[in-house]
Amino acid sequence: MNAANLWEAFARADLDPDAPALGDLSRRAAVGRVTELAERLRAQGVRPAETVGLQGPNQPEWVLGLLALTAVGACPLLLPADSPPAETRRLLRTAGARRTLVTDPGEAHGAVLRPHDGGTDDGSTGAGTGAVDADPGPSAPDPGTVVLVSSGSTGTPKLVARSPRSVLDEGVRYHHAGLARREDRVLLPLPLSHAYALGWLAGALVAGAHVDPVPPRAVGSVHSRLREGATVLVTVPGLARVLARRRALTDDAPFPALRRVMAGA
Structure with missing residues (x-):
């Protein structure tokens, strides 16, 4: 990783320019x-x-x-x-x-x-x-x-x-630990200004993953994105419980691509 900060990591030349990267962009x-x-x-x-x-x-x-x-x-x-x-x-x-x-x-x-x-x-x-x-x-x-x-x-x-180096290094650790991979769609329904969210955002950007930030209380949007193929959900325990109850009540099939749920403070 030759990047000096998150912007250089995001814009580096080895990533597919036509792949989904940020929301619908x-x-x-x-x-x-x-x-x-x-x-x-x-x-x-x-x-x-x-x-x-x-x-x-x-x-x-x-x-x-x-x-x-x-x-x-x-x-x-x-x-x-x-x-x-x-x-x-x-x-x-x-x-x-x-x-x-x-x-x-x-x-x-x-x-x-x-x-x-x-x-x-x-x-x-x-x-x-x-x-x-x-x-x-x-x-x-x-x-x-x-x-x-x-x-x-x-x-x-x-x-x-x-x-900027410490933020980038944290992202590298997330990526190397397999928490965020290039093929992932990382769903971030948590306040992006928090340190926990920044670490995950850095990991997803370093990995070259598809980052999908949504408002923390947008339960319907989170549920829809999980059904559409999000692979990593980063959230807080309260929202994780709400999503679990929603799935139980609607009798949904398992989310098709979800491989990891992280519920942090």
């Missing part, structure tokens, strides 16, 4: 979309090592946004899609991010770069005291560093920096 189409978005980001002044928020629903557009930010050397701050506005502002201030790439399938280009309004937790604008009280974020990140938000289970969520 072929690799050729997805690479074209990422290249166009990266060019727009550069034109809008996004520079290497700049921290930029990334927020949006579980859709292919989110993955395209992550790859485009990586392609320009920016540092994506993976914001939870359901994060309250005040918490999102705090995380942006903590990370030193001035803008957010908001992904939306309804947008003409699939994503829009929005400036951080500088609001404080009480809804006012300006620096405010919130920035003083915020936890220190990663300092002087290297280009391509991915910034994750911790779960906050033991207190206020904090930021965790992952180098």
